[in-house]
Every structure is written in structure tokens, then in C-alpha cells.
Amino acid sequence: xxxxxxxxxxxxxxxxxxxxxxxxxxxxxxxxxxxxxxxxxxxxxxxxxxxxxxxxxxxxxxxxxxxxxxxxxxxxxxxxxxxxxxxxxxxxxxxxxxxxxxxxxxxxxxxxxxxxxxxxxxxxxxxxxxxxxxxxxxxxxxxxxxxxxxxxxxxxxxxxxxxxxxxxxxxxxxxxxxxxxxxxxxxxx
Numbered sequence: 001x002x003x004x005x006x007x008x009x010x011x012x013x014x015x016x017x018x019x020x021x022x023x024x025x026x027x028x029x030x031x032x033x034x035x036x037x038x039x040x041x042x043x044x045x046x047x048x049x050x051x052x053x054x055x056x057x058x059x060x061x062x063x064x065x066x067x068x069x070x071x072x073x074x075x076x077x078x079x080x081x082x083x084x085x086x087x088x089x090x091x092x093x094x095x096x097x098x099x100x101x102x103x104x105x106x107x108x109x110x111x112x113x114x115x116x117x118x119x120x121x122x123x124x125x126x127x128x129x130x131x132x133x134x135x136x137x138x139x140x141x142x143x144x145x146x147x148x149x150x151x152x153x154x155x156x157x158x159x160x161x162x163x164x165x166x167x168x169x170x171x172x173x174x175x176x177x178x179x180x181x182x183x184x185x186x187x188x189x
Contacts, residue, residue: 002014002018002111002112002113003106003109003110003111004018004109004110004111004112004164005108005109005110006108006109006110006137006157006160006161006164007108007160011110011164012164012167012168012171015110015112015135015164015165015168016167016168016171016172016175018112019112019133019135019168019169019172020172020175020176022095022112022113022114022133023133023172023173023176024176025114025133026093026132026133027093030091030092030093031062031064031089031092031093032062032063032064032092032093032094032095032173033063033064033065033066033085033089033092033093033094033095034052034055034063034064034065034066034094034095034097034169035066035067035073035081035085035094035095035096035097035130035131036048036049036050036051036052036055036065036066036067036068036073036097036098037067037073037074037078037096037097037098037119037130038067038072038073038074038098038099039072039074039075040069040072042147042150042151042153043150043151043152043153043154043155043158044099044101044139044140044149044150044151044152044153044158045074045099045150046069046099046155046158047097047098047099047137047139047158047161047162047165048067048072048073048097048098048099049067049068049069049072049073050069050158050159050162050166051097051162051165051166051169052065052066052067052068052069052073052097053068053069053070054162054163054166054167055166055169055170056068058170060170060173060174060177061177062177063173066081066085067081067097075119075120075125075127078119078127078128078130079127079128082128082130093132093133094130094131094132094133095131095132095133095134095135095169096116096117096119096130096131096133096134096135097134097135097136097137097165097169098117098119098134098135098136098137099136099137099138099139099150099158100117100136100137100138100139100142101138101139101140101141101142101143101146101149101150102138102141102142103141103142104141106138107138107139107140107141107157108138108157108161109137109138110135110136110137110138110161110164110165111134111135111136111137111138112133112134112135113133113134114132114133114134115131115132115133115134116129116130116131116132116134117129117130117131117134117136135165135169137158137161137162137165139153139157139158139161140152140153
């Protein structure tokens with residue numbers, strides 16, 4: 001897993017590179033679904049839906065985005081969303097995007113890694129793990145009154161991180177598609 005500070009002058013390039021490295025680990029015939037987790041009702045937890053909204057504004061062929069400000073994927077519908085995805089697609093690759101809390105020295109860091117994330121863990125929710133690839137943004141400090149901390153997270157930080165993540169994803173998907181033309185086949189509905 002790599003950690004990139006949102007204020008680093010080359011944050012987009014570094015994040016794009018890490019996403020490309022992660023994408024190169026998956027079979028090219030698999031459908032890629034970007035699931036942007038969070039809610040529009042909490043500033044700190046809105047990172048995922050904002051990223052999803054940005055990605056939907058500039059759609060990419062063969063990449064499906066679930067989770068936007070208008071239609072968030074959150075604690076209440078995460079399980080049913082995963083069920084819908086598994087019914088529609090045969091072995092898709094899920095790239096999960098979510099906000100998280102961390103140490104104060106890491107606030108503002110974007111993490112790209114392989115393997116699933118456990119949404120809601122920072123606020124003691126028992127939700128299913130999701131993703132073969134994950135991107136998390138550390139939006140505030142963990143350890144005390146997590147719900148209040150998420151509510152009082154600066155929207156400015158969340159927006160800047162969302163812009164970097166969505167631009168990096170868009171760039172990485174474009175580069176990946178150029179090097180590996182789409183051969184992903186949608187499962188018959």
C-alpha cells in the first residue's frame with residue numbers, strides 16, 4: 001500500500017501510478033466496477049460519493065461507477081449493492097473508494113492498495129469487506145467520538161482529495177484502456 005499526501009505537487013501523478021500498478025494485477029477480461037462508498041450526510045464520509053460524482057461527469061467506457069452524491073452506497077445499502085453487482089457480473093474487479101480516519105500525521109493522505117477494505121470499521125460498524133483494489137482517503141483523526149469527527153471534517157480537504165482521486169482514476173483507466181483494449185464482457189441479464 002502506498003500513501004500520498006494530497007498537497008504533494010505530484011499527487012495526481014503518484015496516485016495514478018499506484019492505481020496503474022494495482023490495475024496491472026487483475027486479469028484484463030474482468031469488468032471493473034468502481035464502488036465509491038460513503039454518504040452525503042456527513043462531510044468526512046462524503047469522499048467516496050464525491051469521487052463517484054466526479055467520475056460520472058466524465059464516463060469511461062467499460063468502467064462502471066456505483067456510489068454518487070445522488071445515489072450513495074453506504075452502510076444501509078452496501079450489502080444489497082454487492083448482491084446486485086454479483087448478480088449482474090461474473091467475477092468483476094471491484095475498486096473500492098472510501099474515507100477513513102487515521103493518525104493526525106496522516107490526515108490528508110491518499111492510500112492505494114491491493115485487497116479489500118472494511119467500510120465502517122472506524123465507527124464500529126460491521127459491514128462486508130469490499131474490493132480487490134482500494135483507495136482510501138484519511139480525512140480526519142481516529143480515536144475519539146468518530147461520528148462527531150466525521151461530521152466536523154473540513155469540506156475543503158475532502159474536495160481536494162476527491163479531485164485528486166477522481167482525476168487519478170480517470171487518467172489511470174484511460175492509460176490502462178489504451179494499453180489493453182477492452183475485452184471485458186458483460187454478463188447476460
